[in-house]
Amino acid sequence: MIRRLTKHDHDQLFSFLQKEPSFNLFIIGDIESFGYDTDFQEIWGELDETGNLKAVLLRYYNSFIPYAQGDFDVEGFATLIQQTNVFPFILSGKSSIVERFEQWLTLGNKRVMYFCECDTDEYANEYANQMDYSIEIKKATLEDVDRIIKLRQRIAEFATVPRTRESLAKSLETKTGRTYYIEQDGNMVASASTTAENSLSAMIVGVCTDEAHRQKGYASAIMTKLIQDLISEGKTLCLFYDNPQAGSIYKRLGFRDIGTWTMYL
Template identity: 55%
Template sequence: MIRELTEKDHSIVMEFLFQNPSINLFIIGDIEAFGYHATFQKLWGEFKNGEVTAVLLKYFESYIFYCQDKDNFDVNGFATIMYSNNKPVTLSGKAELVERFENHPNITLGKKRVTYFAQCGTKRELQATETIKNATIVDIDRIVALQHSIDEFSTTDETKEMLKKAIESKTGRTYFLENDRGNIISTVSTTAENSQSAMIVGVCTHKDYRNNGYASKLMTALINDVLAEKQYVCLFYDNPEAGKIYKKIGFEDIGLWTMYR
């Protein structure tokens, strides 16, 4: 049976999600931040013998799905919930789970992208002579200016507002390094921070300052600080060369994450 979740289900839902806090960091974070009655967020759960076996989150127009058994959930029921009048559905989750919705007659999924999902649960030794700073609201313009200068980054009008909201709500933080002229030359951020885990994003270094290990030092400092509060730090990557760097820092692959946008 699938039904909409309420705060009455909170304890059993979180117990279910906490069994895999890294994979579920987005769902956990959104529940902790916004609960069950936000106008832009809804949650559904599948129940068997009184136990939660699958959860679907709708955050604005995007969905995230999770269950423990890829071969034992109501694909048709969840697909019906996501039906959007033949418009492409934005869906993400562990690859082996969400890929079961591909070619389903009830929904059309957006463009597919598959990335590696990695986690780190161990602090690392930090050797940095540079001064690492934790960004505040006043640093946002300089951070966005650096990201805008890098071809791999896509900044929009919402980028500043998202950084601002993350800092204010403490659902994200950004560490950075400056050169001797006060220009930000390297940054790394977290997003979706919750009681259990956090996601690393926004790793970037100005093209004139690359190959100096700045991003690795920032990541190590950030990871150590986050792990003083939480169990895991996570990240997505699709570049094997980047993956080698992350693994040197202490990340381990725990699966594939598929996004349809």
């Protein structure tokens, strides 16, 4: 049976999601932030004959994320997505789960990324001991949003869209994200952000350095600060990457691959 979940299902739902908290950080973060009674967010669950959760599906605006522990009613969830009449939509999630929808839905462009996590500051602390302490790392405020966007726009690898600014500002306002940065001569030259921060984890996004200031260790210094701060708060850090060279940098700081994440855009 598939039905919409409510606050009365919260304890069972979170127990289910915490079996793989990193893969479920978006679902956990959205529920903690927005609950069960908004018009832009819904969560459904498939329950077995004894009332135990087998699978869940989150809708956040036009984005859908499924999660399951084993076999589940893929066709039933696919029908739900179609019945919401939200088009176009984004479908994303743990690859082994979300790719089962390919036979039931007409999906957008497929992108598969490595998914990794960091739950220790051991390697970050080792790196910090070797850092140039003349590098000052600052924490961004709402007043810095436009500077962060301008930095990203100067970098060819980054694609910024109109909603990028809105999302960044919202994450700072709601404290579901933070940004650390380095500046030289008053100009922001490197930054990294978190998003979807919740009580258990946070996603690292927007790691970037101005081309004129690369090979100086700025990105690694900012990542080190993020790792130290978030680990001290009891949170696991997660990130996506599809560039093996970038992945090797993250792994030196304690990240490890735990699977892949697929998005259909």
